[in-house]
Amino acid sequence: MEDSDLTSSSNPPSNDRLAVQFNDAEIIIGLEVHVQLDTISKLFCGCSTQFGEAANSQTCVVCTGMPGALPVINQRALELSIRTGIALNCSIARSTKWDRKNYFYPDLPKGYQISQFDQPICGPGHLDIEVPETPGKLRQIRIERAHLEEDAGKSIHDESSLGQDSKIDLNRTGTPLLEIVTQPDIRTAAEAKAFLSELKLILNYIDVSDCNMQQGNLRCDANVNLHIPLGDHQIATPIVEIKNLNSFRSVERSITYEAQRQFEAWQEHGLTITDAPKQTRGWNDHAQATTLQREKEDSADYRYFPDPDLIAVTIKESQIKQIQKQLVQLPTELRKTLVEQYKLNPEDAAAIVSQGRGVVDYFSEVADGCQDSRIANNWIGQEVLRQLKESNQTIQQYPLSPKQFTELLNLVIDGTLDQTRGKEVLNEMVEHSISAQQAIEQLGIKPVDKNELVSLCEKLIDENQEVVEQIRAGNGKAIGMLIGKARKINPNANPGAIKALLSKMISQ
Amino acid sequence: MTLSALNADVIVDQLNAGELKATDCVQYFLDRIQTHDAEINAFVSISQTALEQAEAIDQRRKAGQTVGCLAGLPIAIKDGICVSGQPTTAGSKMLEKFTPPYDATIVERLKSADAIIIGKTNMDEFAMGSSTENSFFGPTHNPWATDRVPGGSSGGSAACVASRLAPVAIGSDTGGSIRQPASFCGITGLKPTYGSVSRYGLIAFASSLDQIGPMTRTAKESALLMSVIAGFDPRDSTSSKAQITDCLSGLETPLNGIRIGVCRNQFNDGLDQEVETKINDATSVFKLLGAEIKEIELPHSQYAVAAYYVIAPCEASSNLARYDGVRYTFRAPGNDLEEMYRNTRGQGFGNEVKQRIMLGTYALSSGYYEAYYLKASKVRRMIKQDYDDAFQKVDLILGPTTPTPAFKLGEHAEDPLAMYLADVYTVSANLAGIPAISVPVGQSKNGLPIGLQLQGRAFEENTLLRAAHQFQNVTLWHDTSPSQPWRTQT
């Protein structure tokens, strides 16, 4: 059993422990999120941060820690950190410095990581998330700090267990990371996921990071333990840090698993936070379980001290103001705007906002142009997003400008086009990148003359007397059948208009 | 006069006047190295391309093209400074086969001034030492007495200038590594203000203390080299934008009215009687030159060595973590990664380096940071404050460079502390970041050079060099050569 090291000093299972239910335990979660900042060059040298290039093709004397080489900080990395800090309601340091975190690993070329210890660029802040079980209800997760640091390289270990050499690629070494650390305010796996989704959305909105998780541009460690009521007091289980979670799903599942595991372990041996040191575990996606990571006993002794190769950075009030001024509206504000100004319901507003700033901008322009934000929401939320998904495009690549789209919607709103015909026109517009008018012409859609409509209805009433009887007898739905027939005869006939006319004629 | 007797500024003048060809000049010094270096061991490697470069400069001069201000002047560089494509070892087995793919900024500057790098000089391993005995490539011998050390860590550079194997050299100084060997070898050595000469390409020992500087026979030559190597470098974050004042133009300004401080509590038990006498004699010379001598206090200077031996090893323990057998040449095999690490670092580093890494690792480790690194850094503040106060009253501070003249090879081998105390007068300037210079001011009865140290305000190298030059205008110690086979004929 992998946890044998913990059981050696354990207490025998006791009845009061066994009497506690898992649901009585409170899960305490804090996250450490590493975000790759969107710079073109590395944090301390001019090498490219481009992902996926040939191994060791993007390194230089600085990022390989060549003897004598020295680091110089990237201005944009500072700016993006400040921007993030402002978006997360953090206090921004007026003076920030660099420290060395010393440890040995082959993908850490200098034998230390340049990071920030006691003067992080961003101090305390907070992020509000929607409580997953109760939509619309917000919960505040406090941010402890966010600091700037360099990434390590990539080690490729031999998986064959034949003891082959490991391979080291230093392309990623020196890529700027912002490490965002929360207070242990998160209480469920779903909340952890909600926090990360909201954080990712914000970082996207403010152009700080693409947060591409497949490329490792957003990575997360989760600190998890349980508070368990026991008699008249409460105990805490030993804290476990789950390392290197690189998908929302693994965050959610690993926390869920870990909480259960800790509960069972506690029931078995009763060890609490005071009995055992913090443990590091990894998430095994294949086994869907956390596993103990082998660690060197001295790994925690990082011997931090100020990096004598770098000097302090002072940040002026005016610089913060400037960055603040350039900051776009954040998701929370946008959701509020969509609800209050555009009268969307909260779910619809959230759905639009979750698509990113481009979709929100598109929506507002269309909604402003057609004066009917609900129709704009319906059409964008259903048609546009579906088309984007099918064609794997972003809103920026969508062939119709907001103006063109507005033209179409206005024709639907004024009744020139019914919903069905409208969608046909939309498809035609997208397919050939043409205006609504051009599409209408190509599809041969013509407005139907009032007299033509009257004679069409008269014809239908004559030929479908049983249906007419049913309607007269109070079966309102039967009118749909007549509308269908009308559309077969003349596809341009507006169903609304037919319905109104038929109802009037039948009731007379 | 033979070339070995000429100062660098004269050599440059002759080269410019067409009286001397760069190829002849370079060949002359290569021959001297060939003849004498076996006995001195000042060089770790000799440039294979120096003659080619000299040839190119002669061609350019002949064709009437412009050349740099040091065109054709041979110069030796301490082997802890990177020269692209040339072996750069820092005196360590760890870097025995290391060839940097880049030039240090000062090398780039010397090259663009068309100076010719003639070779790389011996040093204590990673600049840790005061005798150049801690070199993987064997000790350097003092040209004045080959059974004695040349000082260190820039002992190779000092010995090569003293024996005229090169007209001038570059060293680096972390706690006295330019000034102490300059003193032991009877030459002039300047440690510039921290941040005035770029550290880019200097293999780090202790980053907050390291500084590159000139090692020459005269202050005027040092001023000439400073005019090339000093200045802001965007590749070194600690490089200062505050430019040092032009060192060359003010050299001839007399010292009338300059205030020179003397700190009497440094003239204590540890100070050799002969050294004290020579320093006093030199003080009288400065008086004659018009200086006003004033007593000053540096109350915390007695703690400088202790603070230094916390701070330097702490920084070194981190700076030398990169030598782990993965990227730079030396690796001792091991069955797994950890074993490879331990074997590589156990075998690749010499004893003194290992000892200092151990000390620094210990002092930074959990629970000790406050007691050692932080406390030492606070004492460092007090030392700096002392200087700030003193420089309110005086323009320069005068004293001995070292407590004794050069000691014998092996004399301090078993007593690291005695060796560390060789730096007792020099480390304070590194801790405070101020410039300091050592100039020869006499000889002991048994013919060993004695050096005097002047310390100045940050970025006032010009005052230091001016004072040293004025002193050298009226004395001959800088012109005195060792009475050995490599003695220069004048």
Add this chain to the structure above:
Amino acid sequence: MAGTPEQTTVNQVAKLARIHLNEQQIESSAEKLAQILGYIGQLDEVELPEDVTPFFGAIESVNAIRDDQLQASVPRKEILDNAPDSDGEFYLVPPVF
């Protein structure tokens, strides 16, 4: 190998610094470490003002920054040439465990 307290410390520090020392080196290192720590101990004599701020060196000056601009990387061959072991693409190191 129990050794003196100093030797135990030296063992731990050597581990942390990834330096292999043999028995004799440990003994001599412990001796030298004790000697130098004894000397450094005089720092405790210094009367420091309450509000003294540590001086870490150049870190007191501010703002050396570079623009976010690409500079050519060093050709891989030149970088890997100094490595004791590589396959021309990657650095190679013995397995972690």
